[in-house]
Amino acid sequence: MRSDRVSRRSVLAAAGTGLGMSVAGCSGSGGGGDSGGPTVGILEDRSGNFQLNGTSKWQATRLAIEEINENGGLLGEQIEIVDPDPQSDNSRYQELTEKLILQDQVDALWAGYSSATREAIRPIINENEQLYFYTTQYEGGVCDNTIFPVGSTARQQLGIVTPYLADEFGDDIYIIAADYNFGQLSGDWVNVLAQENGYNIVGEEYIPLSETDFSSVINRIQEEDPDFIMSMLVGANHENFYDQRATNGMEDIPIGTSTTLAQGHEHIRYDPPALTNVYAGVSYMEELGDMREGGTFVEDFYDRWPDASYLNQEAQNNYFSVYLWAEAVEEAGTFDQQEVIDVLEQGRDISAPSGELTLDGATHHMEHEMRVARADENHEISFDGQRRIEPTFLREEVEGGAGCDLTTEDKTTQYVPSDVYDV
Amino acid sequence: MIDAAATPLQLSAPSLGALLFQFLNSFGFIILATVGLAIIFGMMGVINLAHGEFILIGVYGTALTYHAGIPLPLAMVAGVVVTTIFGVIVERTVVRHLYDRLLDSMVATWGLALVISQLLLIVFGSSLDSISTPMGSVSYGPFSSSIYRSIFLPIVAVAVLGGLYVLFTRTEFGVKARATIKDPETARAMGVDTDRMYVSTFAIGSALAGLTGALYAPALGSITPNRGSTFLVEAFVAVVVGGPSVIVGTLSASAVLSVFNATGSFFFGTFIGQMLLLLVAIVALRLLPDGITGYVKDWQQRRRAEQ
Numbered sequence: 001m002r003s004d005r006v007s008r009r010s011v012l013a014a015a016g017t018g019l020g021m022s023v024a025g026c027s028g029s030g031g032g033g034d035s036g037g038p039t040v041g042i043l044e045d046r047s048g049n050f051q052l053n054g055t056s057k058w059q060a061t062r063l064a065i066e067e068i069n070e071n072g073g074l075l076g077e078q079i080e081i082v083d084p085d086p087q088s089d090n091s092r093y094q095e096l097t098e099k100l101i102l103q104d105q106v107d108a109l110w111a112g113y114s115s116a117t118r119e120a121i122r123p124i125i126n127e128n129e130q131l132y133f134y135t136t137q138y139e140g141g142v143c144d145n146t147i148f149p150v151g152s153t154a155r156q157q158l159g160i161v162t163p164y165l166a167d168e169f170g171d172d173i174y175i176i177a178a179d180y181n182f183g184q185l186s187g188d189w190v191n192v193l194a195q196e197n198g199y200n201i202v203g204e205e206y207i208p209l210s211e212t213d214f215s216s217v218i219n220r221i222q223e224e225d226p227d228f229i230m231s232m233l234v235g236a237n238h239e240n241f242y243d244q245r246a247t248n249g250m251e252d253i254p255i256g257t258s259t260t261l262a263q264g265h266e267h268i269r270y271d272p273p274a275l276t277n278v279y280a281g282v283s284y285m286e287e288l289g290d291m292r293e294g295g296t297f298v299e300d301f302y303d304r305w306p307d308a309s310y311l312n313q314e315a316q317n318n319y320f321s322v323y324l325w326a327e328a329v330e331e332a333g334t335f336d337q338q339e340v341i342d343v344l345e346q347g348r349d350i351s352a353p354s355g356e357l358t359l360d361g362a363t364h365h366m367e368h369e370m371r372v373a374r375a376d377e378n379h380e381i382s383f384d385g386q387r388r389i390e391p392t393f394l395r396e397e398v399e400g401g402a403g404c405d406l407t408t409e410d411k412t413t414q415y416v417p418s419d420v421y422d423v
Numbered sequence: 424m425i426d427a428a429a430t431p432l433q434l435s436a437p438s439l440g441a442l443l444f445q446f447l448n449s450f451g452f453i454i455l456a457t458v459g460l461a462i463i464f465g466m467m468g469v470i471n472l473a474h475g476e477f478i479l480i481g482v483y484g485t486a487l488t489y490h491a492g493i494p495l496p497l498a499m500v501a502g503v504v505v506t507t508i509f510g511v512i513v514e515r516t517v518v519r520h521l522y523d524r525l526l527d528s529m530v531a532t533w534g535l536a537l538v539i540s541q542l543l544l545i546v547f548g549s550s551l552d553s554i555s556t557p558m559g560s561v562s563y564g565p566f567s568s569s570i571y572r573s574i575f576l577p578i579v580a581v582a583v584l585g586g587l588y589v590l591f592t593r594t595e596f597g598v599k600a601r602a603t604i605k606d607p608e609t610a611r612a613m614g615v616d617t618d619r620m621y622v623s624t625f626a627i628g629s630a631l632a633g634l635t636g637a638l639y640a641p642a643l644g645s646i647t648p649n650r651g652s653t654f655l656v657e658a659f660v661a662v663v664v665g666g667p668s669v670i671v672g673t674l675s676a677s678a679v680l681s682v683f684n685a686t687g688s689f690f691f692g693t694f695i696g697q698m699l700l701l702l703v704a705i706v707a708l709r710l711l712p713d714g715i716t717g718y719v720k721d722w723q724q725r726r727r728a729e730q
Binding site: 047048049051052055179205206207208210211212213214215216217218219220222223225236237238239240241242243244246247248249250264268269270271274307309 | 438441444445448449452541544548549550552553554555556559560562565566567568569571572573642643644645647648649650652653656685688689692693694696697
């Protein structure tokens, strides 16, 4: 009896300590919102399936905000950062998004690598009308009041690399892509480009994200013998395709992609010749350096994060969009999210490491400087075919050509290629 | 949108060759992914949910040694050694308290899995440089297949099973180990150091996981701290389908599962291949709740009873 009581009390004490600790934890991290100063939320994966891409997004966002703080802050105030690790887990993303909005009351949010993550938190963003920057290159079509998808879209990325490869190598295309919303919609975009330009799709396969063995995919490609492959494979598991392609001596079939090189820096992590003749449609890669006069983005990044593995395309989007937001705050003279959005919706030019870009106010998307990056047999990167591509899908194609105009109407939709095209 | 299925391969002599190589590829993978788990579960009754991470330690051990400039075969030996030592430490500190406590062992090893993958992330960063697959490919008609994945690994896999069979049936160690598992009291009375037998058996299971990691280090593509899960699904499905007999169970389950996996991917694409593998597992469990070897044993006993 006696020992029973002791153990119950000790359990209670332990529980009490735990509770105390969790309360302390809450008040510690929630300090930003409570103190009334400006707070920015960063939810980028530093562990789990997407940590390889998410870590440098997190690093670049922090770098930009720290730079702003060192230069005197915004509207005379230092910006606080709340940045828990969502661990590539969509339900954790949902919890943390709610916490950051309701408890920390962030003035702007940068969050998420995959499109599945973005769609998981979008209802929470909509409900709370939270200003949110989604910075990954993605399938396109999100037309949403408070969301600024500043990465390049499938129409921009595939739109530069697919015609480039067709001109160079021929019209027969084999599509392989990851089997989820991003991959399926990207595949649709290649089909749209094929219809517009008269290319032939000789084969098409959507592959589960967990798959690592591509021997049957490779055999199918060998049978169809395409002029080039369009690959929208995603994540660490799928990278094995490139190694297996090299093992099977298929480097002479070029690959166009929107996902490889610029994110997972496979050209650095894999021994040549695995990535030989891979052509990526990119807005930015570390190898591009800093296009601004006297800019030192890459050096600054590695000074701040000496252990970083790569400065990827997405990280650059995080970096310039922090400055885009900061400029809009300065002009609005307030951190009030709606007023900042109103300023952003007037459209803005921004000097980014990737070039002189323009935010299209009506669609919340960017006019990007797009390039075709090619890895050669030694995995050296060269750039070609630079062209400015505007977000035409949302501006001129959807709604029967009327486009999406967030300056005049409220919307929380995502348009897909099949809304406009017969795919 | 799922209607955009892959174009099926046309039947021809070369494409049947492709089917055979796909089968061998899948067969080797499932055996190697399973065998370490099957030993530890079948012999000791411990469900090691950290099995994937044990394999991952083999991968990391191999990759780190290889990148330090050691030739690949020696690096693979290092991967096996590291995993074995790690297995012994885990047995001495955690697992030995959990024999005959099935659920507890699952929770403990699951926690261990989380710790291992986070530690790998913290210590070695988000990824290691990958290793190219050796041995090149064999071409036939328009097709080609990797020699390493489709010929070398299946041969190694069958050799490993053969070696285990000899070890556990033809050697003094094997007899003692099986006696320890079957009836520890009596084994002790006969002078068997059962404690040592437990460590040794767990060490063998760990070494096999390490071997799988070492062999797949150059066939895995990216080496990241969460790759352990790559092996886990196939391993558990094969153990469950195979049933109580470790070696015959692993062999027969791997053969059945990879026939369905290979034909599915061959005719309908990798997605269907994966679905078919899981579907076969569900059907097998419904019809043969004790797995293939459990059913065979039952059938033999019934026949003996009839006679």
